[in-house]
Amino acid sequence: MNLLNLFQGVGTLFYQEPKIAIARIVLILLGMLMVYLGKRKILEPLIMIPMGFGMLAVNAGVLFLSASQTGTLFMDPLVTDTDSLMNIMQIDWLQPIYTFAFSNGLVACFVFMGIGVITDVECVLKYPFTGMLIAMFAELGSIATFPIAHAMGLTYGEAAAVSLIGGADGPMVLFASLFLAKDLFVPITIVAYLYLSLTYGGYPFLVRLMVPKDIRATVVKTAAKKSITSGEKLAFDVVGCAVLCLLFPSAAPLFVSFFLGNAIRESGIERYTKLIEDVFLYGATFLLGLMLGVLCEASTILNPKILILLFLGIVALLLSGIGGIIGGYVIYFISNRNFNPVIGIAGVSCVPTTAKVAQKEVFRVNRYSYILEYAMSASICGVITTAILTGIYVTLVPLM
């Protein structure tokens, strides 16, 4: 008996093209590295551990499907023919999840619903104009990356999807790339999640570079504001959802997911809150990580556009960070220096990571400067503005 036919994961390495075989080995090692980095909390473990496992398993578990064809028993994202899809769904264990929950954006919406449940919109209702203004400045990456991406040879859809990495919201990038760049949605989403894990490490340096110590120490003096009741927050969820769905129906699944999650939180329905937070949010995050890992087959990753995406992803996040801080400076000067420009970095969204980064950087120079409320307002507004831009891109790009 030929041992390579018995141990087909190894046997296929000798059968496939050398570059595919080498890429498989690299991806198996990369998967292991992701699990390690997730365990060490250097990268986000909730995503990286399932993604690492998916990546190493899909590249190790390749077998001979016929005498001349290799494949896996995980899933086939490229199948479109209905009969083939029905056959594959009975064989590939992740195909039903991919078809019914991933490729239609359901997983992204569940994550967004979970974000809605864990988000307190009080700060947004207290400082709506400041938050929205900073958040729009912090969309610089989502905007300015588009022409750069197009000039580098990406289609309008691909350029829009990769630009949205600047919005720093993983579910939004997944949603947009599924609609606008079906062929590149795997690498775009992976680049987004990899970079978002690194945001926490990179932005503090940007803050220190752009905001001098004395300005970073600014204490924001605010008149006491009346606290926001849960009824007012619920009214915002209802009206905000209706208005945004009316304006941007193509992003309605995202809006309704976020506002419904938040409305359940404010309605005090504890059982639903627990269901969405414990089951939907973490279940969807787990599946998202696993599916992204499984989609990292060697042939997908060898796409020549990957290097461009890696470059554009970092450009988008960098520009958004710079834009956010510029927005912080604009309000700093408008308000007669009664604002801390560091808050601008929180407008990049990535709730609540960037808000924490802002507060931490301010605390380093002044223990008495408390900016978290403003930072959370900008951060949550960042989620809303990114959803708005996603809606605009998804609506306008197909018309171009």
Add this chain to the structure above:
Amino acid sequence: MESVYFVLKVYLLGFAASIFIAFVIKLILLVIRQFGKKHA
């Protein structure tokens, strides 16, 4: 150049929508608080 014009249009639309949402928030608070005062 077409992509630059397009993206400026996207930004202006996004900016207008965001500021509109901020107005909506203020309006909601105003209406609810006025309504609350009348029925207090």
